[in-house]
Amino acid sequence: MPDEKRRFKAKIAGETYTIVGPRSEKHMQVVAQTVDEQMTQLQKMTKGLDSEKRAMLMAINAVSDQLEMKKKMIKLEERIKELEEKLS
Incomplete structure (x- = not known):
């Protein structure tokens, strides 16, 4: 069963x-x-x-951060796999 959708009201930059x-x-x-x-x-x-331009800068920063975190996660997953293989 998929997660239930929820509605949330947020005030961001006065909007x-x-x-x-x-x-x-x-x-x-x-x-x-x-x-x-x-x-x-x-x-x-x-x-x-x-x-609008500020929002675009925020989106660019968010995607940049997301890509960096993904790289780190892949490296950690590879390291875990290496360690698991050493233990086997």
Whole structure:
């Protein structure tokens, strides 16, 4: 049975968004708070940019971070496999 979809209202950079997904409310609160904090920080650093361009910068940063974490995860999985083979 697939995870149940939940609706969550979040206020990010002064705008209200409805997020729909299977994650817990606590998880979505942390996500929304983190995005709001990063948008506020980005707003202070890029006063000349509109919110759409700031959002694009946030997306680029998020994907970059995701790719780096994926690389680390693959290296850790390879290391685990090596260690498991040594134990066998």
